[in-house]
Amino acid sequence: MPELPEVETIRVGLQKYLIGRKIIDIKIRVAKIFVGKKEDVIGAKIVNLRRIGKGLIIELDNNFVLAVHLKMTGQLIYRDAKSENIKLSPKTGGTTLPSKYSHIIFKLKNQKSNLKNDEGDAYLYYNDLRRFGWIRVVRKDELMKMPFFKEMGPEPFVGLKPSSGLKPSSGLRSSASASNFLTLNLFKNIVEGSNVSIKPLLMDQKRIGGIGNIYANDALFEAKIDPRRKGKTLSDEEINNLYDAIFAVIKKSLEYGGSSDENFVNALGQEGNYQNHTLVYGREGEPCKVCRNPIEKIKLGGRGTYFCPSCQR
Numbered sequence: 001m002p003e004l005p006e007v008e009t010i011r012v013g014l015q016k017y018l019i020g021r022k023i024i025d026i027k028i029r030v031a032k033i034f035v036g037k038k039e040d041v042i043g044a045k046i047v048n049l050r051r052i053g054k055g056l057i058i059e060l061d062n063n064f065v066l067a068v069h070l071k072m073t074g075q076l077i078y079r080d081a082k083s084e085n086i087k088l089s090p091k092t093g094g095t096t097l098p099s100k101y102s103h104i105i106f107k108l109k110n111q112k113s114n115l116k117n118d119e120g121d122a123y124l125y126y127n128d129l130r131r132f133g134w135i136r137v138v139r140k141d142e143l144m145k146m147p148f149f150k151e152m153g154p155e156p157f158v159g160l161k162p163s164s165g166l167k168p169s170s171g172l173r174s175s176a177s178a179s180n181f182l183t184l185n186l187f188k189n190i191v192e193g194s195n196v197s198i199k200p201l202l203m204d205q206k207r208i209g210g211i212g213n214i215y216a217n218d219a220l221f222e223a224k225i226d227p228r229r230k231g232k233t234l235s236d237e238e239i240n241n242l243y244d245a246i247f248a249v250i251k252k253s254l255e256y257g258g259s260s261d262e263n264f265v266n267a268l269g270q271e272g273n274y275q276n277h278t279l280v281y282g283r284e285g286e287p288c289k290v291c292r293n294p295i296e297k298i299k300l301g302g303r304g305t306y307f308c309p310s311c312q313r
């Protein structure tokens with residue numbers, strides 16, 4: 001499932017191509033994926049792209065937004081005359097678009113309002129192998145009333161970490177507001193006193209937004225914490241280390257363009273590279289990068305959990 005780094009990679013990529021374009025038609029090939037009236041967004045211009053947790057918001061210049069959740073295997077891919085020669089990952093379902101997985105197709109005005117030259121046809125394809133994702137037409141004032149967004153926990157977003165000393169780029173900053181930022185204090189409050197195992201706790205979107213299985217596994221390894229331990233058993237130092245580890249793995253994944261372990265591709269249909277650099281995720285039986293003992297895989301909260309029993313205590 002795309003997590004924070006993957007959805008953020010898509011957002012940053014799409015932002016470059018979509019802002020300023022008008023939606024001129026929408027072809028709906030799988031009805032259940034598109035919720036709402038397409039007439040409400042046809043003719044509107046795209047003015048911004050935001051991300052909330054694993055959700056993506058396409059803001060329009062009328063009263064509506066398009067809210068997108070990619071769920072397990074959703075993809076959003078932009079194509080125009082200029083990008084047509086960029087080789088698509090086979091994960092998009094073919095060598096051209098639309099593919100057999102392209103269930104919603106947005107036709108966009110072939111030029112941005114501020115550009116004079118004709119750029120040819122432009123399309124945004126929503127692909128989804130397993131068809132669990134959705135695109136909803138939502139009134140702007142109703143967006144934050146949707147449970148998915150309303151209940152989203154604060155986000156460990158690398159571009160906003162105050163103590164890191166890193167200057168967030170403007171692109172990073174625009175996607176998350178300070179009010180939903182996971183501060184160390186908020187993180188302590190979430191972990192301290194929790195009777196839940198730390199790994200499923202990290203993945204609970206209502207507590208913390210954006211972390212899924214890949215980054216929960218790798219952050220716990222980085223912090224040397226056994227994923228089965230309950231939140232309340234973590235010391236202050238361990239909580240601090242885990243907080244830093246979460247930001248570190250998310251930052252690393254953003255640098256690698258996300259993880260294409262499953263079906264993730266970026267806004268141009270290309271794969272990310274983090275899957276080749278995971279610490280423990282997907283590495284059952286391989287030697288631990290620190291102690292060389294084999295990585296073990298167990299089930300925890302119903303999800304495959306990878307860890308090093310020697311390094312993680």
Ligand SMILES: [Zn+2]
Pocket residue numbers: 288289290291292293308309310311312
């Ligand atoms: Zn180890």
